[in-house]
Amino acid sequence: MFAVIKANGKxxxxxxxxxxxxxxxxxxxxxxxxxxxxxxxxxxxxxxxPHVDGATVTGEVVEQTRGDKVIAFKKRRRQNSRRKRGFRADLTVVRITEISGLGETVKAEPKSKRAPAPEAAADA
Incomplete structure (x- = not known):
């Protein structure tokens, strides 16, 4: 099951x-x-x-981060005129934990810790 959600106008x-x-x-x-x-x-x-009645998507905030730097550089040739401005967007990483609607509910499995890989015995 999948859903199309709206977050911050997107x-x-x-x-x-x-x-x-x-x-x-x-x-x-x-x-x-x-x-x-x-x-x-x-x-x-x-x-x-515009919205599906009774349907919900629940997410957990994983981290607050920043995007890559975008540089806007403007130059006017032969006039010794140039301007450099940078921008980094504030972003949020969200993990979708549950989708429910139409009488169905799909939950995400909790993240488990990685089990150590078994070591292969070397034949001598």
Missing amino acids: QYRVAAADEITIDHLDAEVGSVFTFPVLMLGGATVAIGA
Whole structure:
């Protein structure tokens, strides 16, 4: 099952356990956030007008980060005129934990710690 959600004026296609990077949300790391659902897909499809009634997508804030630096450089030739300006967007990484709607609920499996790989015995 997947859903199309709206976050900060943009639309994202998500499934359970996806990690998406969106524009900055005012939320602490580890807090739970609910997004409005525009469309649900899977075995049956539901399209909202504008939102799907009774459908929710829940996500957990993983980290607050910043994007790559974008440089805007303007130069006017032969006039000793140039301007350099940089910009870095504030971003939020969100892990989708649950999608529910149309009588179905899909939950993401909790992240488990990596088990150490078994060491191969060397034949002598």
